[in-house]
Amino acid sequence: MNVVLDAMGGDHAPTVNIDGAVEAVHESEDIHVTLVGDEAVIRKELKGRKYKAGRISVVHASQVVDMHESPSVAIRKKKDSSIRVGIGLVKAGKADAFVSAGHSGVVMGTSLLLLGMSKGVDRPAIATLMPNLKDKFLILDVGANVDCTPQNLHQFALMGNIYCRLILGREKPKVGLLGIGEEDIKGNELTKEAFKLIKQSSLNFIGNIEGKDIFSGKADVVVCDGFTGNIALKISEGLAETVIKMLKREISGITAGRLGYLMLRPAFRNFKKKTDYDEFGGAPLLGINGTSIISHGRSSSKAIRNALRVAHDFSRKRVYEAISDAIQSDLHAREA
Amino acid sequence: MNVVLDAMGGDHAPTVNIDGAVEAVHESEDIHVTLVGDEAVIRKELKGRKYKAGRISVVHASQVVDMHESPSVAIRKKKDSSIRVGIGLVKAGKADAFVSAGHSGVVMGTSLLLLGMSKGVDRPAIATLMPNLKDKFLILDVGANVDCTPQNLHQFALMGNIYCRLILGREKPKVGLLGIGEEDIKGNELTKEAFKLIKQSSLNFIGNIEGKDIFSGKADVVVCDGFTGNIALKISEGLAETVIKMLKREISGITAGRLGYLMLRPAFRNFKKKTDYDEFGGAPLLGINGTSIISHGRSSSKAIRNALRVAHDFSRKRVYEAISDAIQSDLHAREA
Structure with missing residues (x-):
């Protein structure tokens, strides 16, 4: 299975991207990573790293999309960007999936443009996993569509259901x-x-x-429009950080704080690990003809590695085909 | 200053309501509380409690609105509910403000019906305080209007600004x-x-x-429609609880957990106090001709006491008149 990685996307590119690629091919026997970006830079980064020959390849792309560029301009003008070239490989059938920690708007727009929407899908959605008291849940859309129709939300529900069944293995x-x-x-x-x-x-x-119940584990899939979902996601990220900061501030303010904290540090570390974005492996764009995964701009090598794993999993389990089938059969059921 | 308290509203009514009223008149020399509800029940609860004679009075109301009633039916049919009678006292000029931990939809609807909207205001908003890294911030609307116009949001900004200036004392x-x-x-x-x-x-x-920044202290007033605001509020409540639960679970899972936790307990307690809803004193309904404060259904006596304090503060500082003035002058400025 050949997964394309945008080597130039993200705040810490290309180093962490290449770290993540090397880790991914160590972890799985079945994954090949194609790094797309400035070939000279990538080759230099790869030098001295250990990985099985032939499991990582490089495709050159002369341009990089900056995080602050207008998506429409970047999509129109940067025809040789790492994003465009990378998704082009998927479109041409030379790769199975694409992963980028770069400009999410450009990844989304280019995926739509080159791969197209699945038959029957009106709008794609970005789906992301979040931790809850039981394990984790899926929330979508978290930003692909700021204004939605009821039909969009209905389709998001169908798409999220497939993701949850095939990737998380939850039956119903x-x-x-x-x-x-x-x-x-x-x-x-x-x-x-x-x-x-x-x-x-x-x-x-x-x-x-309700908002207060999404972390209890009541739902496996939480459906919303992309504006609300993005706010929900960002508030959760911001608040979790804030709670820990406030707590640490209180801890440093008491006499026994230092010692008590040292004793509890493994617990804080476990908590951090369980709620760490890096563990969740990026947010797939659902409803397009292919696998395209958006990873956080702040992605670490671990986040990249996990996104590559998710991309691999998505392709292997043919999630996008299953989504297309589910949308089709729902349409037929409602026509009947 | 005479503040009316719905003695029958909330999950723990009437006991905590009456506790809160007694605490409020202890705390402030300037507040008189009128308890509205089943007089026999209230008098029985008041028996044996110590408070200055004449600082608490009772007005009978024969009906109670249940939390699960349809607001429109309850407003139309329960003409002698504690909510209706209480707000009626404010309308009749016999009291300065109203506080209820009862059915928020009915409090809102009845406030609108009896007190009316301030001149120039298109829709009222529910405003609530939330903790942040610096201190606290105001967010509105958190549920009065699920579908809003841009004009509504603009007015919410004006109203929130007045609240923040007069009640929190932030100049600009x-x-x-x-x-x-x-x-x-x-x-x-x-x-x-x-x-x-x-x-x-x-x-x-x-x-x-952005959602991730609201807890940093960047903004004093955060404006949104009531659907988004309600979700933001509830997610924050749910997540803060979840983080603490997850952390405690991790702590109980490590060997030194019990001892470490005992050492840090004062810090956890301080954190809880700073983020405790009960400290924030209810959510005023802004944009109506009068002071009406909605308190959480789960309100403790402390929450009730603080809501009474806020109601008193609102009346004393003539917040609703200032809001009406601000809306008027904005209208004039835009016409000119």
Whole structure:
């Protein structure tokens, strides 16, 4: 399985990207990584690293998309960017999946442009995993679509369900609609209509789920529009950091703080590991004809390695084909 | 200053409500509390408690609104509910402010019905304080309006600014618009339009603020529609609890956990106190002709006492009149 990695994307590229690629090919026998970007830079970084010959290859791309560029301009003008060349390899059938920690808007736009949307899908969605008290859950959309229709949300539910079944191995995922009250009739115009559509589907729909309940493990899949989802995700990231900062500040303010903290440090470390973004392996773009994974700009080598693993898993389990099938059969069921 | 307290509202009513009332009149020389509800029950609860004669009075109301009732039905049919009678006292000029931990939809609807909206205000908003790394910030709307116009958001910004100036004493509050990116052009249709309106106002507008930044102290006032705000609030509540639960689970899993935790307990306690909802004193309904404060259904006596204090502060500082003035002068400025 050949996964393309944008070697130039992310705050710590290319070093951590190449670290992640080397780790990924160590970890799995079945993965080949194609690094795309400035060949000279990549070859220099690869020098001296140990990995099985033939498991990593390099494809040159002369341009790099900057994090602050306008997506539309970058997509139109940078025809030889590492993102464009990398996704081009997937489109040409020369690779199975693409991973980038670069400009998420450009990755999304280019994926759409080159790979196209799956038949029947109206809008793609970015899906991400988050930790909860039981294990983890999937939330989508977290930013591909700031304004959504009820039909979009319904399709996100179908797509998230497939992800959760095939990748997390949960037989009958509990799907919830992010809202402001558990009662069926609560919500805004968008969610009230989406509620009716999802209720009619064959999904294991548990109804509205409130913000306070998403971390309890009540739902395996939490569905929302990309504006709300992005805010939910960012608030969670910001708040988790803030809670730990506030707690550490309180700890440093008490006499026994230093010693007590030393004693509890393994617990803090375990907590950090379980809630660490790096463990979750990037956010796939669902609803397109192919596998394209967006990783955080701040990605470490571990995050990159995990994103490559997820990309590999997605291709192997043919997630995008299953999504297309699910959308098709839902359409047929509703027409019948 | 006479503050009406719905004695029957909330999960732990009437006991904690009456505890809170007694604490409030102990704490402040200037507050009189009128308890509204089943007089026999209230008198029985008051028996044996110590408080200055004449500082607490009782007004009978024969009905109680249940937490699960439909707001429209309860507002229409329960004409002698503690909520309706209580707000009626404010309307009749017999009291200065109203506090309830009961059904928030009914409190909001009845406040609107009896007190009416301030001149020029299109929709009221529920504003709540939340802790951040510096101290605390105000977020609104957190649930009064699930679907908003850009004009609504603009007015929320004006109203939040007044709250923050008069109650928190911040001279020139930094007002941010909750969104998905810091750039001016980022957002959904609603926030992009609202951005332009708020930018034209005289407020100290810092632009879009991302979910991850609301706890950093960047903004004093965070503006959003009631759907997004409610989700933001509930996610924060749920996540803060979850982080502490997960951390405690990790702590109990290590050998030195028990001892280390005992040593750090004062720090955990301080953290809890600083982030405790009970400290924040309820969420005022802004944009109506009067003072009406919604307290959490789970309110403790401390939460009730603090809500009474906030109600008192709101009346004394004439917040609702100042909001009405601010909306008026903004309208005039834009017409000129």
